[in-house]
């Protein structure tokens with residue numbers, strides 16, 4: 210490819226969605242990744258992801274996740290791939306918990322189809338669940354499971370079909386930017402481009418530090434180690450498949466939050482949301498300990514007795530957290546032609562195609578319809 214209009218650095222969920230969106234709009238786009246995603250080293254790994262609309266974190270996310278839902282469905286219709294299993298979702302906890310109150314607030318503010326179930330209501334609807342006393346649940350229809358590998362394969366395939374060039378195993382080792390453009394030093398030669406998008410996930414500060422300039426910027430981002438686990442149910446235990454069981458999030462009395470995904474072929478998946486060790490991608494312990502497995506098994510067995518008879522798999526994955534857990538979609542503080550795209554804090558995957566529309570608008574039009582004030586870089590510059 211001659212000089213691409215735009216280079217996208219990092220081809221995880223967000224970089225892949227963006228090369229697809231830019232190519233769809235006719236831009237000449239080059240995507241670079243130092244590995245061959247989806248790989249297990251960053252954040253886009255682990256077979257499946259939850260999507261949900263009754264967004265406890267903040268109602269501002271509801272229009273964005275709804276738009277993303279439309280775009281995932283469009284991709285399915287276009288390609289025939291199955292990317293989403295609509296299972297419904299249950300956000301459970303004490304009536305005054307952040308999860309229940311936040312989910313209810315978003316559902317009511319945006320008129321989402323939902324029900325508030327008490328303990329008996331949960332047991333009747335989902336007999337495999339045994340909520341503790343006083344636990345209630347917000348049940349929403351539109352939640353479900355995103356099939357990560359199929360999503361990524363489809364995004365890469367469609368991006369290439371629209372003319373994007375994807376260079377895997379190409380590491381960016383340095384860069385500089387001025388009004389005339391950006392020069393990237395890579396493991397397979399230099400690349401020049403008028404504009405670049407950095408979507409390196411947990412390596413954002415590593416990549417920013419590679420700037421060949423007076424004062425490379427560093428952002429308030431924290432990398433957090435997370436483990437995910439797959440369990441096989443005890444013989445005879447029913448009601449755990451994606452046709453019968455919703456995704457769930459459970460806020461426990463001590464503030465721990467567990468999420469579960471029904472069996473889509475690898476067993477019931479469970480993990481804790483946050484509460485992980487602060488690490489770097491280079492030094493993180495990538496082995497899951499017996500203690501971590503036992504903790505999740507105990508929590509899952511308490512919530513869904515018989516669902517975690519024995520472990521079948523486990524993996525380590527990384528969150529890139531901002532202090533307020535909102536995303537980062539903004540221009541580099543010193544370079545208008547460098548866009549920073551980091552949407553994680555453990556909840557970014559579901560939004561990928563919609564955030565790609567936002568980023569493509571910013572790169573191609575200079576502005577976007579979606580209010581990205583909450584995603585500004587200024588709040589992350591120390």
Ligand SMILES: Cc1cc2nc3c(=O)[nH]c(=O)nc-3n(C[C@H](O)[C@H](O)[C@H](O)COP(=O)(O)OP(=O)(O)OC[C@H]3O[C@@H](n4cnc5c(N)ncnc54)[C@H](O)[C@@H]3O)c2cc1C
Nearest residue numbers: 219221222223243251252253259381410526553557558559
């Ligand atoms: C355990 C876990 C569970 C999660 N569950 C959910 C969920 O249920 N729902 C949800 O919506 N979200 C969830 N998330 C969050 C979601 O997975 C992330 O927000 C998303 O995957 C982030 O993607 P990314 O593209 O920013 O980063 P990554 O996937 O990490 O991609 C970054 C890419 O940049 C490349 N790169 C880095 N440096 C360089 C360089 N110098 N040169 C070239 N390439 C480079 C890397 O190789 C990598 O492929 C979860 C995350 C984890 C860890």
